[in-house]
Amino acid sequence: MSSYDSSVHTRKQLHDHDRKESIEHISATQSDAHDYDDDNESVEHYTKYPNRWSRIREWIREPAAEFFGVMILIIFGNGVDCQVVLGSNTSISATPKGDYLSLNFGWAVGTALGVWVSGGISGGHINPAVTIAFALWRDFPWRKVPAYIFAQLMGGLCGAGIIYANYIHAIDIAEGGRHIRTVPGTAGLFSTYALPYMTSVSCFFDEFVGTVILLLVVCAVNDARNGPPPAGLVPLVLFITILGIGAALGMQTGYAINPARDLGPRLLTSMVGYGADVYTFRNHYWLWCPVIAPIVGAIVGTFIYDVLFFTGAESLINKPNKKARMAHARAANAERQKPIAGTDSPV
Structure with a gap:
């Protein structure tokens, strides 16, 4: 082969090599662009609002969590009331189906599971008294309070409705017929009614004390500086708390300690045949004992904890005063007026 032919052959090899590299570069670029489009599609798919329902859910998930938390509480609480009380009637059950300790366990289980379901989404208040106390003393937004309380009451009403439908035949036997509904009678299976010897002041005090204790514990388990339980064990602490309150303070007024736990089922009973008697019992007992007393108790319990123990900035008690704000300013x-490092050094 001549030197000319060799030169031509070499130039042809170089041209073919450059053309091959160019084709590979174009292919790689197209592949990268395709991968980039796929990445964009993946990123778009995993946005906060991947579809229309996700936007709607963002608005309702917290009230929905409170609704189902209270509904679970009432299903277990009213359910155990019906099973234990109605089960003691030999016309309904040949043998008793529980005792007073069973009632305490049922309400404690309902509280723990209700908080477990709702805690990570809404904070697991499942109690209007807790919601109001946290809005007053902590940084819980007041704008959320109406939705929370409405959801809690409706959860109580629906939970009681489920239990009423489940035990309606046993209630008929206990009352003597579908058309008979007595107060307190079987209405006491759903809402609280004080024992006859209790005075109005004693009823209020009983509910007040129970709720103060409940809020002291709730505040403690949410205080990072006071040895809170490990993640996921708050429901266990509340199980123990409700079990203890019921065992120690539950006999006289039924330890409502939660307006939604009492008023939601009371609304249900007034709708299914018990009538206005559920509200007029003992000079409107429903309002001042199981509703107002727990709210006052929750406010006082949170106040006591925040004044004496809590050091978190979210408490109203710990907000900086005028002197502290001026010192901070x-x-x-002074920090803003410090010279930039090195600019004041001699050259």
């Missing part, structure tokens, strides 16, 4: 101003 002076410190921030």
Whole structure:
């Protein structure tokens, strides 16, 4: 082969090599672009709002969590009331189906599971008294309070409705017929009614004390500086708390300690045949004992904890006063006026 032919052959090899590299570069670029489009599609798919329902859910998930938390509480609480009380009637059950300790366990289980379901979404208040106390003393937004309380009451009403439908035949036997509904009678299976010897002041005090204790414990388990339980064990602490309150303080007024636990089922009973008697019992007992007393108790319990123990900035008690705010402003101003490092050094 001549030197000319060799030169031509070499140039042809170089041209073919450059053309091959160019084709590979174009293919790689197209592949990268395709991968980039796929990545974009993946990113778009995993956005906060991947579809229309996700936007709607963002607005309702917290009230929905409170609704189902209270509904679970009432299903277990009213359910155990019906099973234990109605089961003691030999016309309904040949043998008793529980005792007073069973009632305490049922309400404790309902509280724990209700908080477990709702805790990570809404905070697991499942109690209007807790919601109001946290809005007053902590940083819980007041704008959320109406939706929370409405959801809690409706959860109580629906939970009681489920239990009423489940035990309606046993209630008929206990009352003597579908058309007979007595107060307190079987209405006491769903809402609280104080024992006859209790005075109005004693009823209020009983509910007040129980709710103060409940809120002291709730505040403690949410205080990072006071040895809170490990993640996921708050429901266990509340199980123990409700079990203890019921065992120690539950006999006289039924330890409502939660307006939604009492008023939601009371609304249900007034709708299914018990009538206005559920509200007029003992001079409107339903309002001042199981509703107002727990709210006052929750406010006082949170106040006591925040005044004596809590150091978190979210408490109203720990908000900086005028002197502290002025000192902070002076410190921030002095920090802004510091020279940039190195600019004041001699050249």
